[in-house]
Amino acid sequence: MSLTTAEPHRLPPDNRPADRLGRPLRDLRISVTDRCNFRCSYCMPREVFGPDHAFLPRSEILTFEEITRVARIAATLGVKKLRLTGGEPLLRSGLPDLIRMLNDIPGVDIALTTNGSLLAAQAPALVDAGLRRITVSLDSLDDAIFRAMNDAGFGVSSVIEGIATASAVGLPVKVNAVVRRGLNEHTVVDLARWAREHGHIVRFIEYMDVGHSNGWRLDDAVPGEEIVRRISAEMSLATADPNYRGEVAQRWRYADGPSGEIGVITSVTQPFCGDCTRARLSADGHLYTCLFATAGTDLRPALRNGARDADVRNILRDVWLAREDRYSELRSANTIPLEKVEMSYIGG
Numbered sequence: 001m002s003l004t005t006a007e008p009h010r011l012p013p014d015n016r017p018a019d020r021l022g023r024p025l026r027d028l029r030i031s032v033t034d035r036c037n038f039r040c041s042y043c044m045p046r047e048v049f050g051p052d053h054a055f056l057p058r059s060e061i062l063t064f065e066e067i068t069r070v071a072r073i074a075a076t077l078g079v080k081k082l083r084l085t086g087g088e089p090l091l092r093s094g095l096p097d098l099i100r101m102l103n104d105i106p107g108v109d110i111a112l113t114t115n116g117s118l119l120a121a122q123a124p125a126l127v128d129a130g131l132r133r134i135t136v137s138l139d140s141l142d143d144a145i146f147r148a149m150n151d152a153g154f155g156v157s158s159v160i161e162g163i164a165t166a167s168a169v170g171l172p173v174k175v176n177a178v179v180r181r182g183l184n185e186h187t188v189v190d191l192a193r194w195a196r197e198h199g200h201i202v203r204f205i206e207y208m209d210v211g212h213s214n215g216w217r218l219d220d221a222v223p224g225e226e227i228v229r230r231i232s233a234e235m236s237l238a239t240a241d242p243n244y245r246g247e248v249a250q251r252w253r254y255a256d257g258p259s260g261e262i263g264v265i266t267s268v269t270q271p272f273c274g275d276c277t278r279a280r281l282s283a284d285g286h287l288y289t290c291l292f293a294t295a296g297t298d299l300r301p302a303l304r305n306g307a308r309d310a311d312v313r314n315i316l317r318d319v320w321l322a323r324e325d326r327y328s329e330l331r332s333a334n335t336i337p338l339e340k341v342e343m344s345y346i347g348g
């Protein structure tokens with residue numbers, strides 16, 4: 001990609017670029033590592049990510065300075081929210097230092113998504129560094145089911161301990177649960193009840209055809225509507241308005257009490273591409289404009305060859321201006337076999 005670019009052809013009123021479908025850039029998800037200590041069958045199946053799998057070498061992974069530079073430049077294009085993810089972000093050593101560096105960027109909110117297994121040990125340092133909220137993935141409270149889903153010997157108690165420690169040090173916790181047909185759909189009510197009792201919002205995610213290695217079939221996804229039906233049979237629910245445009249979860253509040261809510265993320269059965277304002281930065285510095293992308297733009301040549309901030313900004317801006325992704329709206333038998341990049345690499 002050339003470093004000199006034409007003027008943007010579409011600028012919303014606040015002078016921030018919008019893509020070809022009129023969507024502004026608001027969120028940057030940053031994968032800080034492609035490694036994970038879980039082997040969830042729907043994300044990093046052990047057969048594909050086995051002992052011989054070649055993860056990114058250290059030299060190819062962006063440094064904290066490089067990540068912060070991209071984030072700072074992205075903020076000038078409209079990014080308001082940064083989410084650190086992976087892989088498992090808590091495997092990246094020194095992560096609190098990165099949070100501190102990102103916190104110096106004015107006007108951005110920082111979030112982190114983790115599997116929670118290392119959270120009990122790290123939560124205090126994350127808060128000290130300035131993290132103000134966290135999302136923890138926990139697919140089921142049933143220990144046998146959870147172990148079967150993470151396929152790495154982690155029991156529910158390690159994640160619960162992480163969540164409890166995070167809450168104790170003042171981090172609001174959201175819980176993410178992927179629901180997969182035949183595996184954990186019968187445990188969603190228990191998880192919702194537990195989250196409600198502990199003051200956490202739980203969001204149920206339809207199992208998606210991200211990546212190319214999980215052998216996804218439409219029948220394996222449990223529609224959000226069915227999840228809501230299961231929960232509302234036990235605890236009455238009422239729809240709640242989105243907190244902001246582009247919020248990925250549809251919200252439901254408990255109708256029989258003053259507080260508490262659940263969310264469903266229905267990327268398969270009710271796609272929300274029209275409101276998608278997210279870009280993703282892989283651990284090795286590729287920029288992707290869709291979770292289901294097959295290719296990204298390598299920012300490292302610019303970052304490592306002395307490009308000025310203005311040059312890097314032009315690259316980001318041009319990528320965003322050219323964006324027309326809406327994979328989930330176009331999903332069909334023909335798109336499912338596409339060689340999409342893995343979620344562990346691109347950042348969940």
Ligand code: SAM
Nearest residue numbers: 042043086087088113114115137176207208348
């Ligand atoms: N390791 C961290 C974690 O477990 O939260 C961050 C990365 S993980 C890829 C981010 C989120 O993506 C997790 O909540 C995970 O359950 C979800 N995820 C991974 N593969 C998925 C799939 N095929 N469909 C739906 N969600 C998926």
